[in-house]
Amino acid sequence: MLKAIDEHQEQALQQDKVPQHVAITMDGNGRWAQKRGLPRYMGHSEGVKALISAVKFCVKKGISILTVFAFSTENWYRPKGEVNYLMGLMKRTFEKHIEELSSQGVRVVWIGDRNGLSKDITNIWLNAEELTKNNNRLILNIAFNYGGRNEITNATRRIVDEVLTGKINPEEITEELLSRYMYTGKYVDPDLIIRTGGEYRLSNFLLWQAAYAEWHITDTLWPDFSDEDFEIALLSFSRRQRRFGRVVE
Numbered sequence: 001m002l003k004a005i006d007e008h009q010e011q012a013l014q015q016d017k018v019p020q021h022v023a024i025t026m027d028g029n030g031r032w033a034q035k036r037g038l039p040r041y042m043g044h045s046e047g048v049k050a051l052i053s054a055v056k057f058c059v060k061k062g063i064s065i066l067t068v069f070a071f072s073t074e075n076w077y078r079p080k081g082e083v084n085y086l087m088g089l090m091k092r093t094f095e096k097h098i099e100e101l102s103s104q105g106v107r108v109v110w111i112g113d114r115n116g117l118s119k120d121i122t123n124i125w126l127n128a129e130e131l132t133k134n135n136n137r138l139i140l141n142i143a144f145n146y147g148g149r150n151e152i153t154n155a156t157r158r159i160v161d162e163v164l165t166g167k168i169n170p171e172e173i174t175e176e177l178l179s180r181y182m183y184t185g186k187y188v189d190p191d192l193i194i195r196t197g198g199e200y201r202l203s204n205f206l207l208w209q210a211a212y213a214e215w216h217i218t219d220t221l222w223p224d225f226s227d228e229d230f231e232i233a234l235l236s237f238s239r240r241q242r243r244f245g246r247v248v249e
Contacts, residue, residue: 019191019237021065022058023213025205026051028197028221035221041085046223048093052101057227058138059104061234065139065187069205073113073147087121090144094128105137111183112146113154141184148207155181182208189213192237194230196222214240 026047033043051068058066071090076083101108110125125144158181162168168177179185189209198219202210216233218225 017238018061018063018234019214020063021067021188021190021192022063023067023069023190023193023206023210024054025069025193025195025197025203026222026225027195027199027203029223031197032221032223040082041089043221043223044086044089048089050223050225052097053227054225054230055101055106055138055140056104057230059106063138065141065190067111067141067143067184067190067206069143069146069203071112071144071146072204073145073150074204090121091124094124098128098131101140102132102135105135106140107132107135107138109139109141110144111141111151112144113150114145117145139187141187143183143205146183146205148202148204151183152208179208184209191242192216192233194218194233196220196225196229212242212244214242 029043029047030040031043032046033040054068055066071086075086098108108128108131110129114122155178159168159173159178163170163173179189184206189211190206190213193206193210193213193215195215195217198217200217206213214237216236218229218233220226220229
């Protein structure tokens with residue numbers, strides 16, 4: 001895919017409404033490092049730089065919500081050394097960047113399973129949420145300890161509990177109600193999902209919310225994902241005709 005965007009395309013993109021909610025599967029950190037003969041952890045470190053850049057890009061473009069897949073429920077099965085490095089990197093990232101992100105009006109929201117995590121990990125996330133809770137320029141949903149099937153299972157359990165206690169009648173269970181019990185229940189579903197690294201799979205990310213999202217898959221590995229790559233994804237989105245199962249006359 002050509003990366004260059006000509007002036008005409010730039011103008012077309014500026015004239016079109018950008019997506020309100022963008023989600024990203026940030027894939028390719030390990031492969032980026034291996035291609036350079038580096039340890040995998042260096043790819044994760046470079047990936048943080050790409051994330052901060054993407055957040056700033058969203059603020060500049062007026063995108064309201066950015067949801068990124070940071071750590072899945074399955075990632076705990078990776079080598080212990082890699083997992084430990086990722087936990088440390090998460091802590092260092094918040095220590096280094098949270099004030100800057102907050103000053104730009106970014107609100108950090110943790111979406112994922114909060115059960116069974118250590119107190120120190122939980123506190124890192126809760127502190128970030130508390131610090132940024134009044135910001136409203138960009139909602140940054142970070143999917144940590146997240147799995148799409150796990151999310152749907154937990155939402156179902158919560159609804160069953162409320163049915164059993166009489167708070168919800170079974171007849172009231174609709175798609176709209178179930179959506180409200182997802183981790184992203186307060187927000188609109190993603191309009192555009194970007195996957196870096198060239199893989200064509202969902203990887204258990206936003207299974208419920210992605211029903212009518214537009215997809216953009218790029219071979220670019222996440223640490224190399226630039227503003228230009230993001231522009232190309234937005235341009236691709238602007239050319240789509242979103243029908244939501246209907247016929248457009």
